[in-house]
Amino acid sequence: MTAVSARIHVPATARRGEIIEISTLVRHPMETGFRRTQLGERIERNIITLFVCTYNGEEILRADYHPATAANPLLTFTTVAADSGTLEFRWTGDNGFSVTERTKIVVV
Amino acid sequence: MKPRRREFLVAAGCLAGGIGLATVAGRAHANPAALGTALQKVTGGASIRSGKVKLDIPPLVENGNSVGLSVSVESPMTAADHVKAIHVLAEKNPLPNVISIYLGPRSGRARITTRVRLADSQQVMAVAELSDGSFWSDTRDVVVTLAACTESVI
Amino acid sequence: MTESLKMNRRTFLISTTAVGGGLALGLQLPFGLAEAEAADAMPEVNAWVLIRPNDTVVVRVVRSEMGQGTITGLAQLVAEELECDWSKVTTEYPTPGESVKRKGVWGSFSTGGSRGIRTSHEYVRQGGAAARMMLVQAAANQWKVPVAECSAANSVITHQPSGRTVTYGKVAKAAGKLTAPDPKRITLKDPKDWKIAGKPMKRLDTLDKVIGKQVYGFDLKLPKMVNAAIMECPVFGGKLKSYDDAKVLRMKGIKKVVKVGDTAVAVVADTWWRANTALAALPIEWDLGENVKVSSTSIAEMLKEGLNAEQAFVGNKNGDIKTALTGAANKIEAVYSYPYQNHACMEPMNATARYTPNRCEVWVPTQDGQSSFAAVLAASGLPADKCEVYKINLGGGFGRRGAFQDYVTQAVLIAKQMPGIPVKLLWSREEDMRQGRYHPVMQCKLTGALDADNNLTGLHMRLSGQSILASVRPHILEKQKGRDPAAFMGVFDNGEHSYGYTIPNLLIDHAMRNPHVPPGFWRGVNINQNAIFMECFMDELAHAAGQDPVAFRRKFMAKHPRNLGVLNAVAERIGWDKPAPNGIHRGIAQMKAFNSFVAAACEISVEGGNKVKIHRIVAATDPGYAVNPAQIERQVAGSFVYGLSALFMQECTVKDGRIEQGNFHEYNSMRIAQMPKVESIIMPTGGTIWGGIGEPTICVAAPAVLNALFRATGKRFRSVPLKNHGIELV
Numbered sequence: 006m007t008a009v010s011a012r013i014h015v016p017a018t019a020r021r022g023e024i025i026e027i028s029t030l031v032r033h034p035m036e037t038g039f040r041r042t043q044l045g046e047r048i049e050r051n052i053i054t055l056f057v058c059t060y061n062g063e064e065i066l067r068a069d070y071h072p073a074t075a076a077n078p079l080l081t082f083t084t085v086a087a088d089s090g091t092l093e094f095r096w097t098g099d100n101g102f103s104v105t106e107r108t109k110i111v112v113v
Numbered sequence: 114m115k116p117r118r119r120e121f122l123v124a125a126g127c128l129a130g131g132i133g134l135a136t137v138a139g140r141a142h143a144n145p146a147a148l149g150t151a152l153q154k155v156t157g158g159a160s161i162r163s164g165k166v167k168l169d170i171p172p173l174v175e176n177g178n179s180v181g182l183s184v185s186v187e188s189p190m191t192a193a194d195h196v197k198a199i200h201v202l203a204e205k206n207p208l209p210n211v212i213s214i215y216l217g218p219r220s221g222r223a224r225i226t227t228r229v230r231l232a233d234s235q236q237v238m239a240v241a242e243l244s245d246g247s248f249w250s251d252t253r254d255v256v257v258t259l260a261a262c263t264e265s266v267i
Numbered sequence: 268m269t270e271s272l273k274m275n276r277r278t279f280l281i282s283t284t285a286v287g288g289g290l291a292l293g294l295q296l297p298f299g300l301a302e303a304e305a306a307d308a309m310p311e312v313n314a315w316v317l318i319r320p321n322d323t324v325v326v327r328v329v330r331s332e333m334g335q336g337t338i339t340g341l342a343q344l345v346a347e348e349l350e351c352d353w354s355k356v357t358t359e360y361p362t363p364g365e366s367v368k369r370k371g372v373w374g375s376f377s378t379g380g381s382r383g384i385r386t387s388h389e390y391v392r393q394g395g396a397a398a399r400m401m402l403v404q405a406a407a408n409q410w411k412v413p414v415a416e417c418s419a420a421n422s423v424i425t426h427q428p429s430g431r432t433v434t435y436g437k438v439a440k441a442a443g444k445l446t447a448p449d450p451k452r453i454t455l456k457d458p459k460d461w462k463i464a465g466k467p468m469k470r471l472d473t474l475d476k477v478i479g480k481q482v483y484g485f486d487l488k489l490p491k492m493v494n495a496a497i498m499e500c501p502v503f504g505g506k507l508k509s510y511d512d513a514k515v516l517r518m519k520g521i522k523k524v525v526k527v528g529d530t531a532v533a534v535v536a537d538t539w540w541r542a543n544t545a546l547a548a549l550p551i552e553w554d555l556g557e558n559v560k561v562s563s564t565s566i567a568e569m570l571k572e573g574l575n576a577e578q579a580f581v582g583n584k585n586g587d588i589k590t591a592l593t594g595a596a597n598k599i600e601a602v603y604s605y606p607y608q609n610h611a612c613m614e615p616m617n618a619t620a621r622y623t624p625n626r627c628e629v630w631v632p633t634q635d636g637q638s639s640f641a642a643v644l645a646a647s648g649l650p651a652d653k654c655e656v657y658k659i660n661l662g663g664g665f666g667r668r669g670a671f672q673d674y675v676t677q678a679v680l681i682a683k684q685m686p687g688i689p690v691k692l693l694w695s696r697e698e699d700m701r702q703g704r705y706h707p708v709m710q711c712k713l714t715g716a717l718d719a720d721n722n723l724t725g726l727h728m729r730l731s732g733q734s735i736l737a738s739v740r741p742h743i744l745e746k747q748k749g750r751d752p753a754a755f756m757g758v759f760d761n762g763e764h765s766y767g768y769t770i771p772n773l774l775i776d777h778a779m780r781n782p783h784v785p786p787g788f789w790r791g792v793n794i795n796q797n798a799i800f801m802e803c804f805m806d807e808l809a810h811a812a813g814q815d816p817v818a819f820r821r822k823f824m825a826k827h828p829r830n831l832g833v834l835n836a837v838a839e840r841i842g843w844d845k846p847a848p849n850g851i852h853r854g855i856a857q858m859k860a861f862n863s864f865v866a867a868a869c870e871i872s873v874e875g876g877n878k879v880k881i882h883r884i885v886a887a888t889d890p891g892y893a894v895n896p897a898q899i900e901r902q903v904a905g906s907f908v909y910g911l912s913a914l915f916m917q918e919c920t921v922k923d924g925r926i927e928q929g930n931f932h933e934y935n936s937m938r939i940a941q942m943p944k945v946e947s948i949i950m951p952t953g954g955t956i957w958g959g960i961g962e963p964t965i966c967v968a969a970p971a972v973l974n975a976l977f978r979a980t981g982k983r984f985r986s987v988p989l990k991n992h993g994i995e996l997v
Contacts, residue, residue, distance in 0.1 A: 065217070066214065073229050074212055078227070079227055258635060
């Protein structure tokens with residue numbers, strides 16, 4: 006994969022204690038390792054195996070991905086808006102794949 | 114998972130005032146051993162009750178390459194009482210584990226949405242692990258319609 | 268009874284005179300709109316059978332009618348066990364949404380693989396029998412007599428001891444409230460006792476078609492409906508980059524120009540013609556991608572390389588082919604090829620969608636209502652209880668409208684951009700020709716070994732070409748270490764599709780070569796080319812061995828009595844043992860396909876070396892059971908129209924990554940004057956497995972004629988279509 010990109014949707018501002026929705030999407034083929042070429046050769050597995058979301062350094066959600074996660078993994082989840090600060094999203098996987106995205110949130 | 118699938122077929126027959134059908138579940142065979150192992154890993158052998166969990170997934174999909182699903186669990190999501198993990202499993206996939214999500218009171222709500230791959234018509238199961246150590250689940254049948262279309266050529 | 272079924276039975280009358288001065292007919296439409304009024308109450312006895320007080324029987328059928336006669340055949344099977352009056356039988360389509368609510372009670376909607384009847388005959392007959400048992404029980408209850416004293420025939424229940432009678436319509440409501448019998452208690456009739464099934468009943472859909480009452484998808488007109496024309500990137504795999512709608516938005520009647528997914532753009536207008544005209548004028552930029560370099564020539568080269576490649580997937584194998592070929596006294600070799608072909612349904616792809624954030628409804632001619640429904644769910648993003656699909660009889664399907672629901676997805680994506688307004692998406696003929704899911708390309712190198720006594724001692728059949736399942740169901744290949752089992756349809760030793768010979772030292776393998784053109788299931792699928800390769804080469808081998816082609820085949824058919832049965836039947840009927848009339852040449856072929864055994868023999872003459880006239884075709888079919896012999900006869904005859912059109916005329920060529928042919932002047936079909944009489948021999952031999960009818964015969968049409976053509980001209984024509992060899996059908 007050449008171009009790596011992730012799309013994150015987090016509200017820019019939120020009220021303290023509000024439950025906010027976070028959606029994440031990262032470009033990745035999620036090659037299952039089960040597929041074959043037309044010559045019958047197995048195509049090596051190449052997937053994201055782990056997604057971690059931290060909020061001001063504290064882990065709020067973690068996900069194990071498997072080959073059954075569709076290409077360009079999408080995950081939508083929620084969190085309680087605690088403090089202003091930074092949400093960090095990290096995907097790691099096969100072949101040293103690692104992508105980190107950060108977004109700011111203002112909590113009032 | 115076999116009894117579950119039967120249950121589904123029998124239900125179909127009852128509603129019809131007629132006849133149970135054997136065509137819905139598709140031709141690929143479930144892999145109960147692999148599913149059992151995967152469930153064992155998730156629960157450590159604890160029993161799973163049905164309830165509390167709601168799995169939303171289309172009953173019919175065309176090809177299974179990218180199937181949207183959401184799982185929500187009834188829970189106050191407090192420090193004392195919350196959902197620790199949500200696991201999605203698919204009995205007829207080459208690997209039954211689909212996704213595992215670990216969350217906690219800071220999540221506010223136990224609800225996730227993702228997109229998965231389904232190899233064949235099958236049952237998809239969402240299992241939630243609660244902070245009190247109990248396990249709850251919801252199971253849905255998904256028909257991959259392309260599986261029916263290609264049935265006769267193989 | 269549920270809401271959606273009530274709506275499905277509504278008929279809605281639309282006068283077409285107001286719209287474009289068309290036929291002044293009241294067209295009856297399958298309707299789901301809330302505006303439609305309630306129909307008469309109609310008691311449902313069970314999921315399959317509804318009976319009105321006036322004894323009208325409605326049989327529910329979920330397989331789609333596309334001219335193949337399935338609704339009539341399935342209704343015959345239900346009616347047979349129901350013991351009802353056939354003259355009062357009609358049918359209706361339950362909706363896919365209703366099927367979801369009732370947990371799939373009607374089984375698969377998929378109408379492909381010639382499976383409509385053969386895979387559902389048991390449960391539909393049980394449905395009819397269960398309804399009969401409930402009706403008889405209801406009458407017995409009413410009379411307070413033991414059910415064993417009552418019998419049913421012709422929609423009348425009789426209490427034998429007293430002679431009292433009651434018609435089905437009078438007890439249907441009470442019957443519907445009874446508990447269904449345990450399927451284990453149901454004994455189905457022996458087919459030899461059939462009175463309705465097995466008989467050449469008239470089709471239930473003919474009258475509506477003849478008088479113009481049948482509304483096809485592309486005739487559909489809904490109140491306030493708008494029309495859409497679409498263009499998808501003509502190079503497969505390419506994407507829509509941009510378009511400039513300023514130029515067309517001012518054109519008359521144009522409502523909107525919309526992006527459809529990543530690959531297509533549609534123009535919506537008050538009439539379809541205006542939409543399509545504006546589409547043609549719309550400046551569009553495509554991101555054509557790498558595939559723009561691909562041509563028929565480059566594809567042919569790619570396949571040719573596969574003919575001698577080291578690696579190939581083994582489909583069928585026995586003995587030691589290498590030794591057999593090395594030790595051959597005479598080695599015969601031939602290379603055949605088969606082109607891309609389009610389904611070319613007379614009615615182009617279409618779907619009509621109405622979307623609101625709360626409901627999405629689609630009217631569509633489809634071979635699989637459930638697949639259409641799945642496409643609606645995915646494209647609309649709405650849950651199943653907010654979606655519905657209303658099936659419309661098809662103006663041709665042939666495999667294009669089953670596994671592929673691209674037009675449904677497109678219609679919903681357009682309708683989503685115009686909430687509340689019904690949008691009819693109709694593909695132009697050109698779009699239909701160029702966005703097909705094509706019969707895959709295949710080349711085949713056959714090598715046969717004859718010993719010094721001209722016995723066939725070995726056969727190697729190397730296929731090189733495209734896999735349908737690699738594109739459509741890669742999951743199946745994963746389980747087979749990359750092999751596509753469907754590539755070998757028709758050349759297995761047994762199973763649904765089997766060539767019927769036992770050949771010592773055999774290897775049939777497939778070098779998979781997948782060009783970018785999307786392949787699909789084209790009526791008969793891969794048996795079409797495999798039957799040509801196998802049956803023409805058997806003729807070549809017989810000729811090289813100096814033997815009669817039928818006698819030569821028979822030597823390998825001892826273990827395949829039913830293949831042999833149909834071969835002998837056509838040989839006898841065409842008079843194979845007697846010389847053909849002067850100037851007439853014969854050819855023959857056989858196969859087992861879709862669990863039916865089929866054979867064809869033909870008589871042709873050739874004038875001027877290239878003008879072929881087919882004088883006579885004899886076809887034999889052993890489908891196990893013949894539910895409607897008249898319909899089988901028509902399907903068999905139609906199979907020759909389809910198979911011979913493909914043989915003589917049809918090819919989709921690729922240039923700059925796209926399909927060149929755009930309309931019927933470049934992609935022709937047989938005309939009625941070119942079509943000989945088909946003498947059909949229907950010879951069901953029973954057994955536990957029922958065979959299909961819609962597809963099997965197509966595969967023997969081409970090889971029978973090709974083999975006759977060799978006898979007439981002394982030349983082997985090894986590539987399709989014959990027009991490329993300058994050969995015409997007259």
